[in-house]
Amino acid sequence: MLVLGLVIGFPLLGFLVLLAFGKRIGDPGAGWVGTIAIALSFVAAVVTWILLLSKHAGQRTQVLRLFQWIHAGGFHVNITFRADPLSVVMMLFVTGVAALIHLYSIGYMKRDARFHQFFVYLNLFVFSMLVLVTANNLPLTFLGWEGVGACSYWLISFWFERPSAASAGKKAFIINRIGDMGFMLGTFLVFENLHSVSYSQVLPAAHRLPAGTAEAIALLFFLAAAGKSAQLPLFTWLLDAMEGPTPVSALIHAATMVTAGVYLMARLSPILALAHAASTTIAIIGVVTAFVAAMAATSQTDIKKIVAFSTVSQLGYMMLGIGTGAYVAAIFLMVTHAFYKALIFLSSGSVIHSLDSEQSIRRMGALAKLMPITAWTMIIAWLSIAGVPPFSGFFSKGSILEDAFGRNELLWVVGVVTALLTAYYMGRLVFVVFYGKPRWQEVTKGHEPHESPRIMTIPLIVLAVAAAVAGLLNLPYSGLRFLHNWLSPVFGSALVSYHLSASEKVLLPATDAVVALLGVVIAWRLWRNHSERKALEPTVLLKGWYLDSFYDRTFARGGTALAKFGDRVVDPTIIDGAVGGVAWLFRWVGGLGRKVQSGLVRSYLLIMVGGIVVMLAYVLVSAAR
């Protein structure tokens, strides 16, 4: 499985080349190097996929062992990569979408002062993500996990000259740490109970776990996933992550970072299958996240904030799928989401780019004529995410909702309401930005916004096509459920399938379609000619349910107060006092010793002679005894 090594190796190579020579290669050469590295990685991923495809369904798990990494007592960790249907799917869409984003970035980041550095980070980001999804053991996954976190920190605060960008990077990093704690504790528990951290050994042996332990492990890993995949209550960082350049947002939201949590959950499906309570919790948190975020999205005025909330919402859907045992549906949604969310971001980026970095939708409008490609791709993305048939979102979201219905009708109800909201807020976005009256004059200062260069629009078109037709991957008809058939060996018995009656099988998708169209219509009615409706944009939603303020009040200010207490009370009195006391004690003792130190060599020698006399006397006395 050497080609698997190439999949991971190309981004690493690109990273190293850019790290060493990036500055010399410059703009736009560095961008091309990065793009080509990822594109080659994508090709290698395709080859891997074909190789796996040529094998029998039961033998599609291949392992590439490079070397031993950690060896401590009974604890072995190897650098081992794994190609199985799940990781191949991840690889394919990660490298594919990332390649397009790289390409787009060449145009977007043009003339940036640290152009080459941006691609250094991007390549490392993709490399880390690939390590994460192909690792064959928990520590290696964790390595990728942390790598992704570190890269997101660098990329979000890429324009660190802006204080908001710097603090957004820090926020992402810190909130992710909370999740990492869950990851590490979960890993420890797994090793404690199964004496291994390798997936090859842990997953088949998962059934040996006691039920309570399985629940604990599942919840701990879900904590990790909630951090990375922005679930309640840890999603606030994802909104601030908008401070990074738009391609970074696209990469984080679509292909790399946030999908890591969903992937981890899917990877650990045998453990989750044992943890019923945990699964239910996950499903509930997922659907609540989806709803809460969708509500918040309806009131945002920053174009990227809307998209960010929509990501959180969609991730909530994925977690709902995970929680209900519909892993295939979750992965399916993840893939389609990768396409249309990348598309939405890149389209938004295109808009922002042409409006000189203006992000408020209040100062946009009537851009459809001026930027036809961007507008059309955005509309395709909107229809996809809204779930309008036959776009991809209809199928992927539909399958999640079906399983949610099978599990519990209440989950389904919330899900459907969220779907309505999704169609609505995305419609609002499209109408306000691309239709209505132009409100961008004071931003552009006279000149008209124009379509982005081709290097940016080509990825848009490719992604638009993908977003439109990705539903074909897993049509809900037996025989056409390609993704399902491909992935089910991985999940095996963990994959839950609910029996729906024939009428339900017709009614549920119909409901989805109706709800989606309803949302579109409502949006059209409400926002066709308006850019602002106070009644529909309550402050509580604009502020994202005040979650950030809450964190700020409790944790941030509490921490500051604690630090101030330490600074004013603990440090000067207790610590300084102790240190000073010790110093004083030694100075005092040293002062005594100083008196002996006359500086005259011969005095010392005299003392030495005295010492010799005493020593010899001791020898004589002890010998005489």
Added chain:
Amino acid sequence: MGSDPLLAGHIGWVVVLIVVIKVIVAFIAMMVSVLLAIWIERKVISDMQNRIGPNRAGPFGLLQSLADGIKLFFKEDLIPERSDKFIFKLAPYLSVIPAFLTFTLVPVGGIVHIFGHTTELQVADPPIGILLLLAMSSISVYGVMLAGWSSGSKYPLIGSVRASAQMISYEAAMGLSIASVVLLTGSLSTRDMVTQQLGTFFGFIPHWNIIRLGVIPFLVFIIAITAEVNRPPFDLVEAEQELVGGFHTEYSSIRFALFYLAEYMNTITMSAIMVTMFFGGPDGPDPSFLHWLWPIVWFIVKTAVFFFIYVWFRAALPRLRYDQLMDLGWKVLIPVMLVWLLVVAAMRVSRPLGFAMVGLGIVGGLLLYRAIAVGRDRSTARELARPARAELEPPRERREDHGDS
């Protein structure tokens, strides 16, 4: 481990007598050969310089040295007022005695039977053997050093400080060269060295250490020895142009003669040592009569050749500058000899290892050469950036100079 068979058995008065005779013969032989050597040197140099040289006293001026000696004996014995009198008197003897003692090591011939005893034709064959050479050359530093110091004068002092630094420096190279011979011989004894060199390769190439060891130890040894005995071109100690007469400027009369004597004794002794260590000592073709005589003849001939080479050096080579002298000793001779010692040792273990060591030595040598060149360039640059200053003179001396002037 060589040891004189004479001392192996019971030591009676005859044995003591034989030893005393050996000592006396050696002493007289040294004295006479010094007289001859001085004459030869003057003659050879004058020939080389296209002049006649001594020709008044005796046939061909043969008795010139004797005449000079007698003249010096009867000159007034001056002791400078500021000198340290005891040491001033002691110093010449400290020069002569080591020169003579070193000669006791040299095997001048084979083994002879005398008065019913078997003995070696050398004054002593101690177990430490060649180490005595090192010890004596260490001691001979004192003569020069104390002579310069005790004169209570500036030029002799500078000469003697130079001399001590020079002798200590070259002693290291000399010791390493000796070590390579010892390594090959497996013994410290000079007698063993000589017996090891008997015989031939292929019937005609002499089995001498110069061939067995390669030429390098010999070259290093002859250079080091020349510096050690302060012969030209290493006679910085008595550089007339700079230091008047060097360390013996203040000496006159018989004490001066003693230094002169020591210098020539040293030259002859070192020639003899070289013959012993590298040229088979008394080894040579042996016509089938007078077995005891031929080794002695061969020994004398070889020694004379080396003495001639010394004279030749003096006539042909210009004197080195002091920094060149130190560079040669520390940066050339010692590294080269160290590497060669490794090569010899490795060759004794196995041939491939030896050749590997040769390669390693060449590589290391090149690196060292480069390093020294870089260092020199750098320090030259630093010197240029700073006002010039005298390196060797002590600071206080300089201050006194200023005070006087």
Added chain:
Amino acid sequence: MSIPGSWYLVVAALLFGLGAFGVLTRRNVIVMFMSVELMLNAVNLTFVTYARMLNDVGGQVAVFFVLVVAAAEVVVGLGIIVAIFRHRATVTVDDISSLKG
């Protein structure tokens, strides 16, 4: 019959005493240094004597090392003395007391 070892030991003890007295009473750093060498020689003599008495070459090996270490010590010590002299133009120990506490 050779001389008994204890005689050598007594000589060594005397030599050591002389050296110690020299170190304690002389003021010239260089002479103090020489006195130290005297003490080292006394120790060497003891080592050699014990090597003979105990019939063990280890004593002679120890002397060998003492010689080497003494050489190194003298080299560094004299280097320090030269350096001090350059700073303060004195080799009298009582003048060099800047390490006074």
Added chain:
Amino acid sequence: MIATVISVPQLIVFIVSVVIIAIGGVGLLSARYPVHAALFLVMTLFGVAVLFIEEGAEFLAAVQVVVYAGAVVVLFLFVIMLLGVDREEITSFAGDTVRVALAGVGVALILAELFIVATGAWVTGAHAVAGKLSAGSNIGVLARSVFTTYLLPFELTAALLVIAVVGAVILSRRMSGVAQPRAHESREV
């Protein structure tokens, strides 16, 4: 009793060398000039070397002369001459009687104790670890011991010597930042 046991030549050699050692040691203590002190030191060293030979340690005797007399004391002389401190009157015990008395008492005590040690019967039960001495010359035994049992210390001394040389070079280099002795200081000395 002694005369019956000890051979006369050895006794003569012993006594002569002890006298030499004693003269050298006392001379070193009382010499007015450092150069004289150095010469007395050489004298002592020769005496000790003779004792070494008498005890069968010829190699050490040679090394003693080569290293001590040839290198160490020459180095002393070299430094004395280099620094130009040779003409100073330095040995004055005056005004220092208390210290001298203390030193005398201390040394006397050490001597007394050492005499007891030296003349007492000592049975340590120690076995020869490095190798037995042979009757005659011990150079081979010594060499074997140094290059086998004591190889590591031997190598370490090589390192030590290199360090010492480097240290001495660094110490005695005149650094540009180091102040030269000032004029008034030199007048005091």
